[in-house]
Amino acid sequence: MNILQALFFPPEQPGGVSSMVPYIQERFMKLGWQMELFSLPKRVRGKGQEDVVFETFDWTEFSGNAMVDKYIQTYRDYVWWTRLRLNRPFDIIHAHHPIAALVMKQLFPDTPVAMTIHSSYERELILNGKIEEGGPEHQFLMKIYGELEAKTDQLLTVSESFRSYIAPQVKHPERIKVIPNGFDEKRFRPSAHENEVTQLITVCRLVPAKGLDILLKACAELKRRGNPFVLHIIGDGPIREELEALAVELDLYDDIIFYGYMLHPEEFMPFFDVFVLPSRAEAFGSVFAEAALCWLALVGTNVGGIAEQIDDGVNGLLVPPEDPIALAEALEKVVTDPSYRYNLARAGWDKAKKVYSLQRVISQLKKVYINLKPE
Template structure:
């Protein structure tokens, strides 16, 4: 196989699912002998991770989406590196990357990742790509409905590091969070962003608390909505049952103490946190949005419900919590199904997209 030279662009300063996928992709392609360069925001978490792993990157500041200086600097990097592939990973990367490629002397093939299932606002960004990677069939359906030709779209599922979840123990967390070991634990792992709809999760938690007193709820993740959500939990009278953990590095250990994982999102591309839960053997009750239905099989490893229905989330969660045989069956099935969503498969699938373009 030809050795590829790839520039990846992601200007996000935060560390979310997309940045984790990019990091694993670059790390994996590097091990396969391909040459990778990442263009990213200065002093962001992505650049810190890349630096720690001795992976190549350029820091380019972007003040706004049409920032001409960022376009100029990115164009210079393209002409210097002369990549085979220019892969645009984030929403903010698209305009800068496309404009830089348009004005550069060297003309790489353009690949764009689409990780969300809402409709495209700027269609030209995607129509100018040579290939669009959708992270689920759900995302592909939205792209098709927005007028993107089928032959321009490849589905490559996001992956997780399955090895992170083997032989993990979460016993220490009962003491840290002040949870009785006999308590039922229901949780969500997600950034505190509007589309994750944590208020629906909290409304479901309030219903579960009435039906199954003593249940504890973990909200794992951080974001600007935290103070608002803490107040909302108080207004529902469940503050004593809900623990906001903030951002955590020990998610595999935290998932070990979950009895049920609830996803309350009204928009999703795929949701790698659901894959994490499945890998940990945690039954999932999730909203049927985006590609989530490709992960959660109704009555096999969990349940799907429509978005914005806290009473249905609560009903299905209680069904699992009350039936130990069901919970164990879903747990075993979740582990089996999660093997289809490894980071290795994501790396191989992306590599295939690149090679098929050249």
């Protein structure tokens, strides 16, 4: 079977989806399946000119809005690039972004298209202060879910919580399959080590949705209580300067290291002790599974896919979002009790190996592909 994996970002771009799909390709090709990756290069902007028509709603009602117009132009660019680069058929197309899915179905209407919805773009924009909840941009993006249901042959998503989130936007939410992300265990090499001072690490894009302002306030409380630590922040983004200023304001600058973007943080993570990320929303939160496979204790917020990965008090700790005191108390537990921290990390590693293995994803995707296009 010949399958096209249609991405939005190129595989070398940061992010759980882009980094995971090449490993899926490698595993399928070892099984004798043909699989190619396709994405829109950053240099392709403003090329497409074709009209865009959706089946379930009239997008022109939202035209004149900068975000919507940019989205539609990106759709046109994806059409232009696909026409230019893809000139042979595939048995199945598996898309990982709404634009990729809708364009592929438009250009290859007779080819089964599966679409994995990995995250809520509109929720991220709201949390990052880019659009208003209930505003025209939000309405436009929510209508895309119904368009995806109408156009694609199989919708998939990465967590039960995210399926519940999009359920009001589709006619048949029960038909959406949930396949949590999986990870190639060979990429992760836990390392035995002893750190005199507890080393905390977080890995994310530096945007408001990730809740790093809450993390810094929690760390200030942790320090006030007399608990030594070092916080390592891997990632970059538009609020880096703001976070650095907040660290200075909270008298934390000597306790925090800002690294910027790193291509393979999993090579770095095993030498730390605790992974913490107080996201305000998260469809899945791939980095938690990755940190668990590095044998780190997990501390996260009780939102979205994070809450499906962490059983509070068993393989990690969950706290409410927007609550720096609760986060500080959770961090205090793992900072002051190495045995408790070790047991959480061990349980997290066990669950991640069993539930979030790449082999499990391959097995589930094989069933989806065979159902879409029986041999």
